[in-house]
Amino acid sequence: MQREFCIGSVPVMSQGEGVRRVGEVEEFKALAHPLRARLLGALREHGPATATELARRFATDTGSTSYHLRKLAQAGFIAEAGDPGHPRARRWQAVHRVNEWSAVDMAATAEGREASAIMRRQQVDILIRDIEAYEAALGSLPAGWIDASGVGDLLVRLTPESVNMLWARFYAHVDELVAQDAADPAARPVSIVVAGLPRLGEAS
Template structure:
C-alpha cells in the first residue's frame, strides 16, 4: 500500500495552530481541492482575503501549508497543503494542559465538520439518484475489546479505505464521470464506561 504524505504532530505549538477553526477549514480545502489563493479561499469561507492570508501564514509557520513559488505574484500568492493527512497521539499531550486543550479543540472541530457534512447530505439527499441514496450508510455497533484489539480494528478499517482510495487513483477516476462521485468515509472508535450515552 502506498504511504500518503502525513504530518505527524508532536509539537504543541503546531497543534495549537491547527486548533483554530478557520485554519482547519483552509487546510481541508487545500487538501481536497488543491492549491488556491488567499482570495479564492476567502470567497469559499466567507472571510476577507486579509484574514485568510494571515491564517495561511500561521499554518505555513508550523509546516501544514506551503507557498507555490512557481505561480502567482507578490500580490496574489498560491498556497498548497504540505501533506495529505495529519496524525498525532492525543495521549502525547495529556501531561500538558494547554496542549491537551488544543488537542481536544482540533478533534471537536473535526466532529463539528462531520456533523455539518451529514446535515448537508440530509438536505441534498432528495436531489441524488436512488442508488446513491441507498448506499449512503450510517451504522454503529458496540464490541468489547482490549486496547490492542481496538487499535487493530482501526488499522484494518483504515487500510480498507486506503485500498479503495488507491484503486480510484490508479483508475484515474473523477467525480461526476461515469457514475463516480466523491465519497467521505467517517469512522470513530472510542471507549466508553457506564451507560451508553443515547
C-alpha cells in the same frame, strides 16, 4: 494513533506528499484552530489558492485569512505554490495529504488536551454539516449513492490493543480503496468520520 484529513474535506491523492506526523503540541495547536483547519482542508481538496480566494470561500476578510495561512506555513502544513500565470499573487498549497498524531502524547499536557478537544469537536461538526447537506440533497441523489450512504453506531467489548488494530486495518483498507477507485469516473468525494471511545460511567 489518530489521523485526519481536515475539516469539511475529503482526501485527494494528488494533493500533498502523504502523511504528516504532528509531534509537538505547538504544531497541533496551530492545526486545531477552526479556521486554519478549514483552510488546510480546502487547499487539500481543491488545490492551491490565494488568501483572497479562500476568504471568499469561507466569508472571512483577506487580512485574517492571510494571518492564519502564515501560521499554517510556519508550522509546516502549507507552503507557497509557484504560479507562472500570476507571478505577483501569493498562492498556497498543502504540503501533506493527511496528518497523524499520538493521542497519548497530546493528552500528557493541558495544552495538548485542549487542542485535542477542539479537534474532536470540529470533526463532529463535519459530520453534522455533511448529514444536513446529504439530507437536503436526497431528492436528487442517484439510488446507488443513497444505498451506499449511512451513519452507524456499535457498542462492543474490546481491549485497547484490539481498538488500535481496528484503526490500523480501517485506514489501510481506506487507502487501498482510494487507490483502486482513483481512475474511476464514478468515484466522488466521500466524507468519512470515525470514532472509537470507551463508554465510561456505566457498569462493565
